[in-house]
Amino acid sequence: MISISSLSFERYFERVFEPVSFELNTGDLLLITGSNGCGKTTLLRLLAGLLDPSEGKINKISHPLYAGHNPAIKDDLSVEENIRFWMRFMGTRKTEIGDALCRKVIDEIGLTPVAMQEGRTLSAGQRKRCSLARLLFCDEKLWLLDEPYSNLDPQGIAMLDDIIRAHLNGGGACIMTTHGSLRPEGFELKECRLISGRERYAENAA
């Protein structure tokens, strides 16, 4: 699905993280861990193609879906309008179309009670759910999820785990970052610990 070899990224002539290599196949879940500021988001943005690597190579066969910290939700549009826009804009291969699929997606992510509310009125957790709605109708095989559990309640975390499990069983793959406190449960997963350039420097100096 995706393989990277000795990938690193420099900012202001300093390595953000030490070079990493891994390979991901269909059905794999890769967990990227590391302390705050060690470059987890930067690595995901590199994989998504938003940044160009300073060293190393990325081979990906499919176009990934990236769900970052920015929810891409419009404050002036309702939950339903937001989701419907992304559905129309990105397209979907799902058999149901239009309103029926939109309602189903909103129901699955548990936002039916607030479907008509404007984006600005949502709580942080509801916002997260709304931005994760894209996972339910996208066609991308490779998901890049940046701290997907942040702000979610236990039901939300279980819901997300179910979505990811269905995706992996359906021939997809997923890379997610976490700073450690919340981890996906009940998965067979690969783990990649990211070491920031500064940490490595401190280790060598000691």
Place this chain on the structure above:
Amino acid sequence: MSRQSASTAFSALLRRDFLLAYRRRAELLQPLVFLLVVTTLFPLGVGPSPQLLANIAPGVIWIAALLATVLSLDSLFRSDYEDGTLEQMILSDQSLSLIALSRIVAHWLVAGLPIVLLSPLLALWMNLPGEGMSILIQSLIIGTPVLSLIGAIGGALTVSLKRGGQLLSLLVFPLYVPLLILATSAVSSAVAGLPYTGQLGLMAAGLIGALTLAPFATAAALKLSLS
């Protein structure tokens, strides 16, 4: 993956922009109110002599229209940039130029077209003679899309800056100057009974040039701002 057809994505984006414009009516009205206020204040400032007003009318209306457009440029990509929408659009496999064009079309329809529609009223206030009025409207129909197209490049270049407003005006005003000269000269020529098709023709050429090049330049600028 299934690629959503370009036209569906284009219309989805336009639809969203109109809905957003409707929800943010006040923000939209601000440049138009500015336009009206400037044109109302001019007779008070320079004196109400009808001949004097008629002479300066093309310049005043065009400068006010230009400033009103610049006021609305900063918001062209900013909110999409700040909430992560732009990031997702760049990552989608839709052409970024098409996305830029859709935003520009929406901007012209909500910011440029109202100026064109208001211009007869402004011309009346400024006592612009009848021969000049139709040419003024024509020059605005040709010119305001160019303002949106060129402005979009500036908006895209400055979107990642916290206070990009000043830099944005610095970037786009020099490019607006030829347009301003041609438009006011066309209207003045028409009032004086001189030929004006040359100026309008040059403006139309500018419009075609901007229409074919600006979406690509805007797309490149957006990519640059995001990396």
